[in-house]
Structure formats: structure tokens, C-alpha cells
Amino acid sequence: MKNIKSILISAGGTAGHALPAIEIANELARRNYKVIFITDNRMFDFIKINTRENSSIKVLCFKGRGLYKSKIFKNLKSIFLLCYSSIQSFKTILINRPILVYGFGGGITVPPIIICHFFKTPIILHEGNIIVGKANIFLSKYAKILTTFFPKIEGTFSKKIKIKHVGMPVRKSIENIYKNKYQIKDNKSINILITGGSLGAEVMAKKVAKALCSLSKDILIKISIVQQVRKENMEYVKSLYEKESIPHKLDTYIEDFSKSLNWCHLIICRSGAGTIAENLIAGKPALMIPLLTSSDNHQMKNALYIKKIRACWVVNRNEMDDIKILQSKIKNIILDKKKLYQAAKFAKENAFIDSTNTVANIGEVLIKERK
Numbered sequence: 001m002k003n004i005k006s007i008l009i010s011a012g013g014t015a016g017h018a019l020p021a022i023e024i025a026n027e028l029a030r031r032n033y034k035v036i037f038i039t040d041n042r043m044f045d046f047i048k049i050n051t052r053e054n055s056s057i058k059v060l061c062f063k064g065r066g067l068y069k070s071k072i073f074k075n076l077k078s079i080f081l082l083c084y085s086s087i088q089s090f091k092t093i094l095i096n097r098p099i100l101v102y103g104f105g106g107g108i109t110v111p112p113i114i115i116c117h118f119f120k121t122p123i124i125l126h127e128g129n130i131i132v133g134k135a136n137i138f139l140s141k142y143a144k145i146l147t148t149f150f151p152k153i154e155g156t157f158s159k160k161i162k163i164k165h166v167g168m169p170v171r172k173s174i175e176n177i178y179k180n181k182y183q184i185k186d187n188k189s190i191n192i193l194i195t196g197g198s199l200g201a202e203v204m205a206k207k208v209a210k211a212l213c214s215l216s217k218d219i220l221i222k223i224s225i226v227q228q229v230r231k232e233n234m235e236y237v238k239s240l241y242e243k244e245s246i247p248h249k250l251d252t253y254i255e256d257f258s259k260s261l262n263w264c265h266l267i268i269c270r271s272g273a274g275t276i277a278e279n280l281i282a283g284k285p286a287l288m289i290p291l292l293t294s295s296d297n298h299q300m301k302n303a304l305y306i307k308k309i310r311a312c313w314v315v316n317r318n319e320m321d322d323i324k325i326l327q328s329k330i331k332n333i334i335l336d337k338k339k340l341y342q343a344a345k346f347a348k349e350n351a352f353i354d355s356t357n358t359v360a361n362i363g364e365v366l367i368k369e370r371k
Contacts, residue, residue, distance in 0.1 A: 012106010167352020
């Protein structure tokens with residue numbers, strides 16, 4: 001029986017790191033590779049669920065986080081956990097001997113990738129944001145290729161690494177929306193999808209809902225809403241929409257996200273790389289509210305780039321607490337169908353299709369070059 005070759009994938013415990021890594025893992029499994037997927041406890045269960053159809057993918061949970069600014073005790077704990085995960089990584093790599101390694105960002109990726117470097121295993125890093133993450137900057141000296149979502153990136157990384165602008169691997173169900181035409185039918189509602197509520201931010205859960213409900217009655221009768229809301233905010237948001245008789249559906253997790261994304265005419269969302277990639281492919285105009293606590297304020301940088309290509313509008317830092325400004329922005333967008341159609345057009349023009357295959361193909365080229 002022919003030995004199945006192993007490929008190692010490592011991704012930190014956030015959706016931005018894990019989601020593209022899941023797509024690559026599933027694609028490599030379809031190509032008959034054994035995939036060792038290393039992550040931390042934050043996304044372990046989610047990754048297991050979303051790779052369960054491929055028995056050749058083994059998901060491992062190692063303890064480890066990145067370093068924090070000015071937090072000595074947290075950093076000491078992080079260093080200890082990274083040392084422990086280094087031992088786990090060494091054992092895993094020694095047993096499986098991967099022929100290729102992918103890193104998708106996050107502190108947990110550092111130990112296995114450094115160890116793979118000592119075994120002379122080819123390394124590919126993927127960066128979703130405009131500002132290159134700390135782990136990828138550190139690891140760039142060991143990697144052959146850095147694949148990126150944005151055409152221009154910022155960061156002090158190794159000049160030896162080859163940069164390939166390939167887009168973002170996303171779910172096939174999202175890519176299937178690309179062929180659909182953006183259309184707002186006369187005498188039909190403007191469908192608004194609101195995401196980003198899982199992190200519990202007041203601005204996403206409550207303030208956006210308040211801003212919507214403060215619109216005039218003649219506008220309110222023209223909108224329908226699907227919104228992601230944390231359990232503790234559910235009743236409050238529900239009561240706001242019910243009071244104004246706005247058709248709505250609230251969920252803590254939007255199960256069939258591709259269906260909701262296809263349904264909407266406007267998405268109000270954060271500006272992580274995965275969210276942006278899906279919006280562009282679906283051709284959906286967006287009002288982006290960047291997460292201010294994102295590392296190096298990368299979400300604001302991401303959003304401003306998408307604003308520059310005219311596919312979104314951005315709520316700036318000084319506007320986030322002002323309901324009147326939020327209301328005004330939403331009103332100006334949904335009352336101007338021409339703006340919505342233009343933003344949808346620019347979104348699709350800047351979308352990347354089939355990035356999953358592209359990134360997997362780059363890996364297979366490195367494997368062949370190594371032989």
C-alpha cells in the first residue's frame with residue numbers, strides 16, 4: 001500500500017486564521033494527503049466540526065498564545081505554553097514527517113513551523129490582513145512563500161520571501177454566490193444582514209439596532225433584518241425591532257450564512273479579512289465597523305482599503321458611539337440604490353475566485369521542487 005504523504009497546517013484560534021486554513025485542509029484531504037492541523041483551544045471544536053467529513057485530517061489542540069503588550073505575567077504564561085507546545089510539535093512532526101507546512105497566523109504557529117524549518121520542510125505562510133501579523137513577520141525568514149489577500153501589505157518581513165497575491169480561501173457555498181446578480185426589486189424590502197455580534201460589542205448588538213429603529217417610519221417599512229446577536233443581548237434587540245414592527249430574524253450563530261449573505265442587499269459588519277473576502281465574492285455593499293481592539297488596528301486599515309476601492313462605507317473611530325451618525329450613514333446608504341449598485345459592482349470587480357485551489361496548487365509545486 002502506497003504511503004500517504006503528510007502536510008502540516010497550523011492556525012491560531014480566531015476565525016480569521018482558522019477559516020482559510022480549514023478550506024486548505026479540506027482541499028488537501030481531497031487530493032489524498034494526510035493533514036495534521038495544529039490549533040489552540042479557542043477554535044479546536046469548530047475546526048473539528050468543519051473538517052469531520054475528511055477522515056484524513058487530524059486536528060490537534062496545543063496550548064499557546066501570542067505575546068501581549070505591557071503584560072508581564074501573561075507573557076510569562078505565554079512563553080511557558082509555547083515551550084510546552086514546542087515539545088508537542090516536535091513529537092508530532094517526528095512521527096508524521098510532513099512534506100509541506102502551511103502557517104495561517106497566530107502565536108501557536110511559531111513552534112511547529114520553526115521545527116519544520118530544521119527538518120528542511122518547505123513553508124508557506126498566508127496573511128489575510130493588510131498589516132502582517134507578528135507571527136508571520138517572525139516566521140517570514142524561514143518561509144519560501146507568503147500568500148496574501150490584499151494586493152499591498154505592511155510590515156517588516158524578510159526580503160527573501162516570495163509574495164503571491166492570491167486572495168482568500170473561502171467556503172464553496174460563498175463562492176457559489178459570485179454568479180448571482182445583485183438586484184433590489186421595486187416595492188420589495190431592503191434586506192440588511194448584521195454580523196459581528198458574537199464578540200459582544202455594544203456597537204454591533206445594540207447601537208446598530210438603535211440606529212436602525214430611529215429611522216423614519218417611511219424607511220422602516222422598507223427594511224428587513226437578519227442579525228447575529230449574543231444570547232445576553234437577544235431580548236433587548238428583539239424588543240427594539242418588535243416595537244417598530246421591523247421584520248427580523250435573530251441568531252447567536254447564523255447557521256446557513258451563505259443563504260443570508262445571498263439574501264441581503266447591505267451587510268453591516270466588522271472588517272476582518274475573512275468577512276471582507278466573502279463580501280467581495282458575494283458582491284455585497286458593506287457598512288464596516290472595525291474592531292478597535294484588533295491587533296495593530298488592522299481592521300481599520302482593512303476597511304479603509306475597501307472604502308478606497310468603493311465597495312464599502314466605514315464608521316470611523318470617533319463615530320462609533322454616536323447613534324445619530326450611525327443612523328445618518330445607514331439612511332444615506334439605503335435610500336440611494338445607485339450607491340448600493342455601484343458598491344456591489346466594485347466589490348465583485350475586486351473579488352478573487354478559487355483561491356483555495358490556487359493556494360493548494362502553490363503547495364504542490366513546492367513539493368515537486370523538493371523532490
